[in-house]
Amino acid sequence: MKRVFIILASLVLCASSFAQTDSLEARFAPLDSLLNVFFQSMQEESIPAKQQECDFLIQSCKDTATMEHVARKIFDHYTTSPVMGEEALAIYVYDRWFADGTLSVGGEYV
16 A cells, blocks of 8 residues: 555656646646545545655655645645544644644635
């Protein structure tokens, strides 16, 4: 299963290298698609395993803008998760990446 996550992380790295466009939404569309695959592949994993994989995914990004985008998407996904207990992942991502200013939470949370 770890190999799937490494491959997925590599795909995210490639997606973050796509040509820059004026719209951040357009720039990150391929990445968002891969993140949806990531979320689906993580469904059966434990909360600690999900925390490790989310950290790995965020740290794998090449630039701060991509890191922030990925962290926000992870935060948003687990904030609204219908699975009981997964909101703990949103709290973890916030505490680990946003609370101390490592990344800017931006968006509607500012």
